[in-house]
Amino acid sequence: MRIVLLGAPGSGKGTQAQRLAQERGMPQISTGDLLRGAVAAGTALGTRAKAAMDAGRLVEDAIVLGIIAERLDAPDVRQGFVLDGFPRNIEQATALDAMLAKLGQPLDAVVLMEVDRTELVRRISGRRTCRDCGRVFNVSTAGGSGAPDEACPKEGGPHRLFQRPDDNEHTVAERLKVYDEKTKPLVEFYRVQGLLRTIKAEGSVLEVAKRLDAALGISKRPAIARRHRPPAGALSAPRARNRSTPKRSR
Ligand code: ADP
Numbered sequence: 109m110r111i112v113l114l115g116a117p118g119s120g121k122g123t124q125a126q127r128l129a130q131e132r133g134m135p136q137i138s139t140g141d142l143l144r145g146a147v148a149a150g151t152a153l154g155t156r157a158k159a160a161m162d163a164g165r166l167v168e169d170a171i172v173l174g175i176i177a178e179r180l181d182a183p184d185v186r187q188g189f190v191l192d193g194f195p196r197n198i199e200q201a202t203a204l205d206a207m208l209a210k211l212g213q214p215l216d217a218v219v220l221m222e223v224d225r226t227e228l229v230r231r232i233s234g235r236r237t238c239r240d241c242g243r244v245f246n247v248s249t250a251g252g253s254g255a256p257d258e259a260c261p262k263e264g265g266p267h268r269l270f271q272r273p274d275d276n277e278h279t280v281a282e283r284l285k286v287y288d289e290k291t292k293p294l295v296e297f298y299r300v301q302g303l304l305r306t307i308k309a310e311g312s313v314l315e316v317a318k319r320l321d322a323a324l325g326i327s328k329r330p331a332i333a334r335r336h337r338p339p340a341g342a343l344s345a346p347r348a349r350n351r352s353t354p355k356r357s358r
Contacts, residue, residue, distance in 0.1 A: 112191045115221035116287045118228040120309050125192035135184050139194040142175050164282030197290040218298040221309035232280050236269035
């Protein structure tokens with residue numbers, strides 16, 4: 109299946125995309141993760157993207173479309189994928205349609221994940237990421253430290269949590285504004301294409317997972333799902349890694 113997860117920052121797109129990747133082997137393509145990777149690697153592209161990201165604005169389309177074109181060119185996406193954080197405006201959505209038409213692989217579904225504004229802000233301000241494994245937790249749901257009593261699968265010790273620099277109060281307000289102005293029009297864009305499905309994305313990760321699977325018509329959960337259920341208190345399963353991303357110079 110080729111899917112787009114649509115929703116405001118903090119709506120749980122990354123959490124569910126990562127879960128689908130783990131359970132179904134569908135590559136998660138997160139432009140936020142790809143851009144953070146470029147920033148961390150200090151590439152020219154990352155340097156150009158950083159200022160916009162820090163301010164909560166959209167990174168310019170040319171950069172984002174470049175990384176998406178490269179990612180969609182990789183062989184692992186031939187069996188399907190979950191796009192998370194892309195497209196984010198009409199120009200990107202139009203460009204995506206053209207890219208996929210060229211590949212003969214149109215989208216199957218776009219799922220809008222709806223979350224109340226107060227809950228979005230609460231989730232974003234409580235979000236913490238493990239420096240080593242990339243797993244995302246939430247201090248507001250997991251108690252004091254934000255991480256459950258499990259070892260980091262990468263380093264073996266406790267998770268080393270940090271807060272994303274763009275998860276501060278000012279930037280969050282800007283990101284929500286950008287979502288309303290630039291990304292929300294995609295709801296109508298995909299509705300008229302007959303691709304849009306909407307789910308309530310509040311509640312536990314598991315509850316949202318069930319609604320999402322039902323919306324996608326994949327309600328029967330595979331055996332592997334039971335082994336990879338996110339631990340209590342975790343906002344999401346591992347994210348931020350795009351492990352399947354091919355290592356290529358940009
Ligand atoms: P969130 O969904 O919580 O806002 P993301 O990780 O998806 O977080 O994105 C973080 C930042 O990366 C965005 O605020 C934006 O600056 C940049 N970004 C991510 N995806 C895109 C995109 N498709 N187009 C432009 N900028 C993007």
